[in-house]
Amino acid sequence: MIRLNNVTKIYETQGIKTNALNGISLEIKDGEMIAVMGPSGSGKTTLLNIIGCMDSLTGGKYEYNECEVSALKRGQLNAFRKEHISFVFQNFALMKDYTVYENVELPLLARNISKKERKKIVNEKLELMGISELTKKYATQISGGQQQRCAIARALAAGNDMILADEPTGALDSKTGDEIMEAFIRVNKMGKTVIIITHDQKVAKKCNRVIEIEDGKIKVHND
Numbered sequence: 367m368i369r370l371n372n373v374t375k376i377y378e379t380q381g382i383k384t385n386a387l388n389g390i391s392l393e394i395k396d397g398e399m400i401a402v403m404g405p406s407g408s409g410k411t412t413l414l415n416i417i418g419c420m421d422s423l424t425g426g427k428y429e430y431n432e433c434e435v436s437a438l439k440r441g442q443l444n445a446f447r448k449e450h451i452s453f454v455f456q457n458f459a460l461m462k463d464y465t466v467y468e469n470v471e472l473p474l475l476a477r478n479i480s481k482k483e484r485k486k487i488v489n490e491k492l493e494l495m496g497i498s499e500l501t502k503k504y505a506t507q508i509s510g511g512q513q514q515r516c517a518i519a520r521a522l523a524a525g526n527d528m529i530l531a532d533e534p535t536g537a538l539d540s541k542t543g544d545e546i547m548e549a550f551i552r553v554n555k556m557g558k559t560v561i562i563i564t565h566d567q568k569v570a571k572k573c574n575r576v577i578e579i580e581d582g583k584i585k586v587h588n589d
């Protein structure tokens with residue numbers, strides 16, 4: 367379970383302060399599939415980056431199960447991220463000079479896993495994403511939808527429990543976006559916690575719950 371308590375984030379660049387998050391409190395249970403929505407600049411990416419330990423918070427508390435993440439030192443944070451977090455991005459962020467197979471294998475190389483075991487895991491994830499036939503192609507030789515499947519396979523290969531996706535369908539046409547959402551639903555059914563930033567109501571509808579952010583706060587509905 368993710369537990370954020372009154373989390374704030376202030377960016378300071380050249381003396382100018384930006385309050386990106388203004389007191390976010392929320393709980394996300396293991397195995398939930400969450401959509402994060404809100405206008406551009408409302409703090410969605412900042413929130414995801416804090417949950418994913420890519421950015422530090424200015425105030426408040428972040429706990430994951432028994433771990434107080436916001437109290438971890440740099441080295442511990444890196445270990446936490448490696449154990450729990452995988453990211454999927456709008457622009458796929460694959461390594462261009464690597465094949466599909468090599469991209470998915472990447473997180474395993476950092477984990478002391480034998481070549482034989484790596485092969486088993488990579489092939490399993492490629493099959494799950496329906497891109498087994500693309501193993502030897504380079505990232506530049508496949509479509510956007512195929513690249514995003516490859517990125518999701520890479521996220522899965524890491525074996526982590528949280529998949530954080532920042533507008534993963536934002537660069538794809540509507541039909542391909544639907545296919546990618548089906549892929550995320552499969553990922554979620556494996557028991558992974560999935561958090562997806564999106565502007566697309568259709569994407570949000572496929573999630574169990576929507577968190578709306580406005581001006582760095584969670585929007586409360588009074589209906």
Ligand SMILES: Nc1ncnc2c1ncn2[C@@H]1O[C@H](COP(=O)(O)OP(=O)(O)O)[C@@H](O)[C@H]1O
Binds near residue numbers: 377385405406408412
């Ligand atoms: N690294 C940064 N330095 C300074 N300001 C930032 C930085 N990242 C984001 N911001 C500011 O924080 C606010 C929230 O940004 P962001 O989380 O990217 O919003 P969203 O993802 O909802 O579009 C914006 O005003 C943005 O300009």
Ligand SMILES: [Mg+2]
Binds near residue numbers: 410411412
């Ligand atoms: Mg953003």
